[in-house]
């Protein structure tokens with residue numbers, strides 16, 4: 722058994738800090754970004770063919786259009802916004818947008 726040498730207040734504080742970010746995460750925005758009807762049909766047809774899912778349905782159901790996971794959180798506001806545009810979860814966004822290792 723290891724003994725934590727820090728005072729009790731400090732340990733509690735650290736626990737709180739660990740809880741706060743998850744408690745205050747904004748809910749996933751399930752409103753697809755506006756597109757012209759023709760554009761929406763084109764994108765939905767495309768994602769249906771490639772991923773087997775409609776972009777608009779995926780966003781409304783808070784699931785990833787690409788991998789189908791239930792979308793719960795994003796690392797930042799930009800990624801959160803991106804979901805309403807592309808319908809991609811955080812890990813799929815990372816796969817698409819992160820630059821390859823040098």
Ligand SMILES: [Zn+2]
Pocket residue numbers: 785786787788789790809810811812813814
């Ligand atoms: Zn995904």
